[in-house]
Amino acid sequence: MAAPVLTMACQAYDRMQPLRDGTVRVAGADLNFLDLPVEETFFRMLGFAEFDIAELSLSSYVLTLDRDAPFVAVPVFPSRAFRHSGIYVRADSPLTDPADLAGKTVGVPEYQITASVWIRGILAEHHGVPVSSVRYRTGGLDQPGRVEKVRLDLPPDVDVAPIGPADTLSQLLLDGELDAVYTARNPGPFNTPGGGGVRRLLADPAAVEREYHARTGIFPIMHTLVIRRDVYERHRWLARELVKACTAAKQVGLAGIGETAALRYALPWLWSEVERTRSALGDDWWPYGLEANRTTLATFLRYSHEQGLAARRYEPEELFAPESLAEVVV
Missing domain, CATH: 3.40.190.10 (Periplasmic binding protein-like II)
Incomplete structure (x- = not known):
């Protein structure tokens, strides 16, 4: 057969x-x-x-x-992926700490996407930002028209609403209509030289993510x-x-990801990151x-x-x- x-x-x-x-x-x-x-x-x-x-x-x-x-x-x-690094604000935003997000309006591509679930959960459990303390606005990050792929039936105390059909989360963030964006992908402006007016909320998110893993054992x-x-x-x-x-x-x-004789990837200090990852997460860091x-x-x-x-x-x-x-x- x-x-x-x-x-x-x-x-x-x-x-x-x-x-x-x-x-x-x-x-x-x-x-x-x-x-x-x-x-x-x-x-x-x-x-x-x-x-x-x-x-x-x-x-x-x-x-x-x-x-x-x-x-x-x-x-x-x-x-x-660790997701503390997935919270973005305007470059001139006064927000610098996760606790600052309570009471704010935040964009998410979809309320139900995994990255958003992790970010909201981490903020609620470890940073004192209850899920219902934030207003959520959903839509395309850099292209308009994105909608929820799965029908949702949310509690009445959770404020979720779509943005306009021609709007994007990145532009609304730059325009000041959103205080932050939770996203798995970098907002388009962030990928331009100088960050395009967008920065990560945390000054050193990798350090926060390493501490989070050391404390919880979780690699999301x-x-x-x-x-x-x-x-x-x-x-x-x-x-x-x-x-x-x-x-x-x-x-x-x-x-061979950490091999130094001939670099498999075009990253000169990848070997150092591999050694640091192995030290923090163990030999099988992707179980x-x-x-x-x-x-x-x-x-x-x-x-x-x-x-x-x-x-x-x-x-x-x-x-x-x-x-x-x-x-x-x-």
Whole structure:
């Protein structure tokens, strides 16, 4: 019997590139790997379920569990990022401390996106900024017209409203109509020489993020890998084989990242950052699997429920295909 041809949509990160180029294969399947920007993958998967396997926003995936559960995840996390560095204000803003955000109006691309959930949760739990103390305005960061991909039913004390159809969050920030923006991507003006009138809220966010990890053990998860449920039901073996293949791909993709003889990447002091990362986060600083990520996942699931997104507080085990969690004992 011919192996099934399965289409997987995922950005070709270093830890995923070996799956794209065939260096690592998913046993029992032929993979058609589509290297797509994450926003396009999410839009097409959530709106049309186009792919057999896809990278998906952790927040969006959790919300689908309340709504017919069209996908099932495996404990592979293509994207992670600390998010203290994702809070932006005008260059001339008087705001310098997270606590200053209480009572302010803040832009977010979508209320439910994973980066926003993490930022709001961290600010509420660690900086005294309750979720309901901020007014949220949603829309495109640098292009107008973005809307929530998932229908929301939020508590009445949470003030969320869309910006105008021709507006962008970046321009409203520069115009003074927003006090800050929470975003996974840099606002467009920030990428221009001198920052384009935009700066990060925190003067040294990396130091704050390192302290946060040292205190909590959390390296925030942004995306997980999901299988369309009908594909999973036909090929139950796929969940475990995906985890095995992605784990092997990560090992291949990250091998030599700190090599100094001939720089693999065009960053002259990458070796130093690798050594600092390994010292702070351990040898496997990008872990897959449930147990190594239990605290991170449980914290996110608590935030999602507390913020009025998830209908209930899920347990980490409920997110993943059971085949991908069971241990093989020999």
